[in-house]
Amino acid sequence: MRRRLVLQQGLLTAAAVSAVALGARQEHSAALPSSDPVRTDVLVIGAGLAGLACAQRLRSAGRRVLVLEARERLGGRLWTVRRQGVPIELGASWLHGIDNNPLHHLITRELGLPLRVSADQNRLTIGPDGRPWTSARTTQADAWLASLARRAEQQAGPDQPLSRWLPPQLSPDQRFTLIADVVHELGAELAEIAADAPLGDGQPLLGPDALVPDGLDRLVQSLAAGLEIRRAEPVRQIQHSSGGVRVRTASGLIYQAQQLCCTVPLGVLKAGSISFDPPLPPPKQQAIAGLGMGLLDKIVLVFPQRFWQEASWIRNDGPVPGLWSEWLDLTPLIGRPALMGFNAAETARRLSRQPDADLLASAMGQLQRCFPQVEIPAPVDLLRTSWADDPYALGSYSFPAVGASPELRQELARPWSSLVFAGEAASDAFPATLHGAYLSGRQAAGILLG
Numbered sequence: 001m002r003r004r005l006v007l008q009q010g011l012l013t014a015a016a017v018s019a020v021a022l023g024a025r026q027e028h029s030a031a032l033p034s035s036d037p038v039r040t041d042v043l044v045i046g047a048g049l050a051g052l053a054c055a056q057r058l059r060s061a062g063r064r065v066l067v068l069e070a071r072e073r074l075g076g077r078l079w080t081v082r083r084q085g086v087p088i089e090l091g092a093s094w095l096h097g098i099d100n101n102p103l104h105h106l107i108t109r110e111l112g113l114p115l116r117v118s119a120d121q122n123r124l125t126i127g128p129d130g131r132p133w134t135s136a137r138t139t140q141a142d143a144w145l146a147s148l149a150r151r152a153e154q155q156a157g158p159d160q161p162l163s164r165w166l167p168p169q170l171s172p173d174q175r176f177t178l179i180a181d182v183v184h185e186l187g188a189e190l191a192e193i194a195a196d197a198p199l200g201d202g203q204p205l206l207g208p209d210a211l212v213p214d215g216l217d218r219l220v221q222s223l224a225a226g227l228e229i230r231r232a233e234p235v236r237q238i239q240h241s242s243g244g245v246r247v248r249t250a251s252g253l254i255y256q257a258q259q260l261c262c263t264v265p266l267g268v269l270k271a272g273s274i275s276f277d278p279p280l281p282p283p284k285q286q287a288i289a290g291l292g293m294g295l296l297d298k299i300v301l302v303f304p305q306r307f308w309q310e311a312s313w314i315r316n317d318g319p320v321p322g323l324w325s326e327w328l329d330l331t332p333l334i335g336r337p338a339l340m341g342f343n344a345a346e347t348a349r350r351l352s353r354q355p356d357a358d359l360l361a362s363a364m365g366q367l368q369r370c371f372p373q374v375e376i377p378a379p380v381d382l383l384r385t386s387w388a389d390d391p392y393a394l395g396s397y398s399f400p401a402v403g404a405s406p407e408l409r410q411e412l413a414r415p416w417s418s419l420v421f422a423g424e425a426a427s428d429a430f431p432a433t434l435h436g437a438y439l440s441g442r443q444a445a446g447i448l449l450g
């Protein structure tokens with residue numbers, strides 16, 4: 001099942017909607033296919049942030065670059081959908097740390113777009129008894145997690161799962177904090193995560209997180225400007241030697257170049273959707289197998305009016321641990337009463353198999369438990385993601401799996417033959433982030449330029 005968008009108009013109508021809302025295309029469409037191989041200097045596979053950043057840098061250096069993208073739309077796991085002109089982020093939402101973040105500079109200085117700094121401290125956490133946590137309870141739970149993370153990071157061996165570092169009896173508050181702040185953050189179960197992993201977004205940049213009210217797709221459009229891109233062209237095979245590459249796509253077309261940068265997500269590499277001839281060397285295969293691919297899914301519910309009290313986050317420790325435990329109030333960002341719910345790891349995987357009506361009933365049941373005094377109106381619009389089922393993502397972002405050292409990311413990024421790999425999973429400083437993907441793409445271009 002691909003990610004779907006569903007518009008509710010009276011009855012819920014499950015309509016697959018093409019989510020391309022890119023406005024005027026500024027990048028060039030590549031020339032029409034012919035039976036001869038298409039030749040260029042460098043092929044870039046994937047038009048997410050890493051691929052676009054790589055291609056732009058190569059192009060500025062005077063290389064002929066062609067980007068091959070499997071989807072109709074650009075941006076990959078940055079996916080902005082516009083509803084009545086209002087941008088809603090179904091992939092990445094935040095710039096994680098705005099100080100020294102290269103994307104901050106691009107968005108505010110070059111594109112002139114405003115940012116909205118996140119107010120994460122404005123959290124309403126509702127316990128299983130329906131009562132809100134006090135701020136002292138929140139502080140205590142946060143401090144417990146920080147001390148657990150510190151101990152595990154300093155003392156755990158690389159092959160230990162985080163679950164082994166937990167006290168034998170978790171209190172309900174501790175369990176909830178682990179789910180909301182670790183399982184949701186990394187998109188993986190506690191038994192899958194390496195105990196010594198830094199919990200968070202890798203080496204954090206300084207400063208607060210921020211959202212882009214005008215939509216992150218503006219960044220994608222700007223990075224794609226002037227590039228030659230072939231959309232709906234999934235790559236199936238990469239033949240390579242030190243002398244060059246020959247690429248076959250699903251349409252049967254052949255592309256040839258001296259060099260290639262592959263930015264497809266780790267999930268796609270793990271699935272073997274692209275065959276390499278000769279096969280990738282063992283260290284690279286071990287890096288691909290060893291790193292984890294996590295899952296975070298979103299649901300967006302737009303309501304006729306706001307029925308919840310003002311809070312940037314509504315967190316709920318309901319009867320099923322991990323189910324609908326976090327909601328972000330989108331109202332101030334998009335100017336319509338809307339909540340964005342998150343599910344991760346196994347919970348997200350289970351929900352992705354549910355039809356829309358069941359998913360909606362489950363979400364509404366949880367919201368009703370949060371606000372028992374309120375008659376909650378039916379939503380007027382519903383959007384959902386299922387990133388694990390998206391064949392061009394097969395998950396949301398990489399995470400430090402048990403046994404995976406940071407060197408695996410460096411190994412993935414190391415050039416080999418006429419190939420180089422880039423993308424968030426190949427960023428050892430900022431994995432699982434937009435800026436990590438962007439910097440990794442720029443770094444790959446630097447390697448190819450020599």
Ligand SMILES: Cc1cc2nc3c(=O)[nH]c(=O)nc-3n(C[C@H](O)[C@H](O)[C@H](O)COP(=O)(O)OP(=O)(O)OC[C@H]3O[C@@H](n4cnc5c(N)ncnc54)[C@H](O)[C@@H]3O)c2cc1C
Nearest residue numbers: 046048049050070076077092093094235423424433434437
């Ligand atoms: C739900 C969710 C929430 C997130 N939240 C945040 C956040 O708040 N902040 C943050 O910084 N990051 C966040 N991230 C992570 C961030 O989106 C990614 O790290 C980043 O977008 C990855 O960029 P990339 O270029 O490495 O990969 P991608 O964006 O996935 O680009 C890879 C491209 O390769 C294409 N492709 C795949 N297979 C083929 C093929 N066979 N042939 C040709 N093309 C192919 C894909 O279609 C895609 O366009 C989130 C991700 C998700 C899914």
